[in-house]
Amino acid sequence: MNRVIQTVDPLSPSLALNQNIIQQRWIDHFKNVKFMKLARSLGPSYLRVGGITADEITFVMNSETRMKKSYSCSERKLSGRKKTIFSNKEKVENASIVMTEGDWKKLNEFCSSAGWKLIFDLNLLKRNGSRWNYTNAQQLIKFTENRYHVNWELGNEPNSYPHNMGTTISPEQVGEGFKQLRKLLQASPWWESSVIVGPDLNHVGSLNAAKFLSRFLKAAGHTIDGITYHQYDMNGNVAELADFLNPHILHRIRSQTQQILDVRSKYAPDKSVWLGETASAYDGGVKGVSNSFADGFTWLDKLGTVAQMGVDVVMRQSLFEGSYALIDKHFDPLPDYWLTFLYKQLVGNKVLKVTQIEINKKNDNEEKKVRIYAHCTKDVRYSKGSVVLYFINLKNTTIYLSINSLKNRGAVIDMYLLTPGEKRNITSKSIRLNGVTLKLSSTNTFPRLRPTRIDESKLKLGIKIPSFTYGFLVLSGANAYACLPMTLK
Structure with a gap:
C-alpha cells in the first residue's frame, strides 16, 4: 500500500438527478431544511441534472408555463419518470418541457447553498436539419453569465436515440454540436473555468458503443474536458436479491469500463473519464432491494473498482426519486446515503x-x-x-x-x-x-x-x-x- 496507482477527482462520488424534477415540481422542495442539510453533508460534489428528459427541455424567460405544448406519444415508466417514445422524429422538438427563469434560479441557488457544482445537460434534439439548433442553449448561457457558474453536457445517451427517441444522430453530428457549444462558451471569459463533458454513452461493452465513441472522439474529442459513460449492473425489471450478491455481476463493470479506457487511449489520451450516471439497476432500480442495505455491496464495490481503473468522477443516480434513490420521499436517508456519506468522510482521492x-x-x-x-x-x-x-x-x-x-x-x-x-x-x-x-x-x-x-x-x-x-x-x-x-x- 505504498504506491499510488490513480488519483481521482476529490468531488467523487457525486450525485445525479433527472430534469423531470422541473416538470414534477421536486425543485420546489430544494429549500426544505432537512433536505438541504442532507445535500450539504454530501458535499463538495457535482450535481449532474440530465437524464432522458434533458432532450425534451426548453428554457423560457419570464414564463410560468411548464409544458410548451401538448403532444401525442406513447409513454412507459423509466427510472421513476415517464419515458417518451415518439411516433416519428418530426415530433421530437415539439415535445419540450419548459424550464423557467424561476426554475433555473432555484436549481442554481440550491447548488450554491449545498456547496455543489452544477452540471446541466442541454437539449441536443433541437435541430435545424442535421445540425444542432443552439439558439435556446445560447439564450440560457447568456442569461446565466455573471450569475451562476455552471458546467455543461449536451444530449443524453445519443447512441440510443433510435430506440429511445425515434431519431438518429450520427457521432459526427453529435460532435459538431459539442464544437458549437464550446464556441458559445468561448465567447465570454465567464466560462473559462467551466467544463464540458460528454457524450453520455450507454450500452457500454457493446461493439456499437465502442464504434460510436471512437467516431465521436475523432470528430470532437478536443472540445470536451471529460468523457462520460453510463453504466448499470442489471435490469431493474427482472433482477433479484441474489444478483446483488453475485460477484460475476459485480465484475461486469470492469470490462465495460476498460472498453471506454481503451477507446480513450487511442483517440483522446489526455481526457479524463467520468462515470456520468450509474446505479445498481436501470429503470429506477429493483423495488425493495435497490433502496436497501443489499445495494451497498454493488455501490461500494463499484466505487473501488473504477477508482482503481482511473475513472475520475462517479455520479450516482439518483439523489432522490426511484428505488435507487439515496433519500426517500419523506427526505429520510436510506442505507446508500449513509454509505456515501461515510465514504466521503473517510476516503481520499489517492488510490x-x-x-x-x-x-x-x-x-x-x-x-x-x-x-x-x-x-x-x-x-x-x-x-x-x-x-x-x-x-x-x-x-x-x-x-x-x-x-x-x-x-x-x-x-x-x-x-x-x-x-x-x-x-x-x-x-x-x-x-x-x-x-x-x-x-x-x-x-x-x-x-x-x-x-x-x-x-x-x-x-x-x-x-x-x-x-x-x-x-x-x-x-x-x-x-x-x-x-x-x-x-x-
Missing part, C-alpha cells in the same frame, strides 16, 4: 495498490466474494500518512482479515463496520454502524460516526469481518509513504 491473498479458499469464485480497496484517508479526520481500506464480504461465513503491511508499524486501527438495521435482513431499509442505527435526530442532527478501535493483539488472528457486511478500516498513523505530503517524505 493505493492492494495485493489480496486469501487462504483456504474453496475455488476461484470464492476469492471474488471478498473485495478490498485502499486509498489515502481524507485529512479532516485522520493524520497525514493514514490509510483507509474498504471491503465487502459476500461470503455466508465470517472472514478474518490480516494486514501484512501493518506488522511492527504501530498503527492504530479504527473499524467502521456496516450491518443491516434489522439483524440478518440484508433488505433492511436502515443501516447500523458498529451496531448503532444511523438516523437523524428529531432536530435533523447527524449522528456521531463512532469507530470501533481494534486491539493490536487481535491483529495476529486477523480482524473479524462478519458475513454479508461491508465497511471501512482506517489505519491511523500508518505513515504510508504514498500518503505523506512531500515535506514529510
Whole structure:
C-alpha cells in the first residue's frame, strides 16, 4: 500500500438527478431544511441534472408555463419518470418541457447553498436539419453569465436515440454540436473555468458503443474536458436479491469500463473519464432491494473498482426519486446515503495498490466474494500518512482479515463496520454502524460516526469481518509513504 496507482477527482462520488424534477415540481422542495442539510453533508460534489428528459427541455424567460405544448406519444415508466417514445422524429422538438427563469434560479441557488457544482445537460434534439439548433442553449448561457457558474453536457445517451427517441444522430453530428457549444462558451471569459463533458454513452461493452465513441472522439474529442459513460449492473425489471450478491455481476463493470479506457487511449489520451450516471439497476432500480442495505455491496464495490481503473468522477443516480434513490420521499436517508456519506468522510482521492491473498479458499469464485480497496484517508479526520481500506464480504461465513503491511508499524486501527438495521435482513431499509442505527435526530442532527478501535493483539488472528457486511478500516498513523505530503517524505 505504498504506491499510488490513480488519483481521482476529490468531488467523487457525486450525485445525479433527472430534469423531470422541473416538470414534477421536486425543485420546489430544494429549500426544505432537512433536505438541504442532507445535500450539504454530501458535499463538495457535482450535481449532474440530465437524464432522458434533458432532450425534451426548453428554457423560457419570464414564463410560468411548464409544458410548451401538448403532444401525442406513447409513454412507459423509466427510472421513476415517464419515458417518451415518439411516433416519428418530426415530433421530437415539439415535445419540450419548459424550464423557467424561476426554475433555473432555484436549481442554481440550491447548488450554491449545498456547496455543489452544477452540471446541466442541454437539449441536443433541437435541430435545424442535421445540425444542432443552439439558439435556446445560447439564450440560457447568456442569461446565466455573471450569475451562476455552471458546467455543461449536451444530449443524453445519443447512441440510443433510435430506440429511445425515434431519431438518429450520427457521432459526427453529435460532435459538431459539442464544437458549437464550446464556441458559445468561448465567447465570454465567464466560462473559462467551466467544463464540458460528454457524450453520455450507454450500452457500454457493446461493439456499437465502442464504434460510436471512437467516431465521436475523432470528430470532437478536443472540445470536451471529460468523457462520460453510463453504466448499470442489471435490469431493474427482472433482477433479484441474489444478483446483488453475485460477484460475476459485480465484475461486469470492469470490462465495460476498460472498453471506454481503451477507446480513450487511442483517440483522446489526455481526457479524463467520468462515470456520468450509474446505479445498481436501470429503470429506477429493483423495488425493495435497490433502496436497501443489499445495494451497498454493488455501490461500494463499484466505487473501488473504477477508482482503481482511473475513472475520475462517479455520479450516482439518483439523489432522490426511484428505488435507487439515496433519500426517500419523506427526505429520510436510506442505507446508500449513509454509505456515501461515510465514504466521503473517510476516503481520499489517492488510490493505493492492494495485493489480496486469501487462504483456504474453496475455488476461484470464492476469492471474488471478498473485495478490498485502499486509498489515502481524507485529512479532516485522520493524520497525514493514514490509510483507509474498504471491503465487502459476500461470503455466508465470517472472514478474518490480516494486514501484512501493518506488522511492527504501530498503527492504530479504527473499524467502521456496516450491518443491516434489522439483524440478518440484508433488505433492511436502515443501516447500523458498529451496531448503532444511523438516523437523524428529531432536530435533523447527524449522528456521531463512532469507530470501533481494534486491539493490536487481535491483529495476529486477523480482524473479524462478519458475513454479508461491508465497511471501512482506517489505519491511523500508518505513515504510508504514498500518503505523506512531500515535506514529510
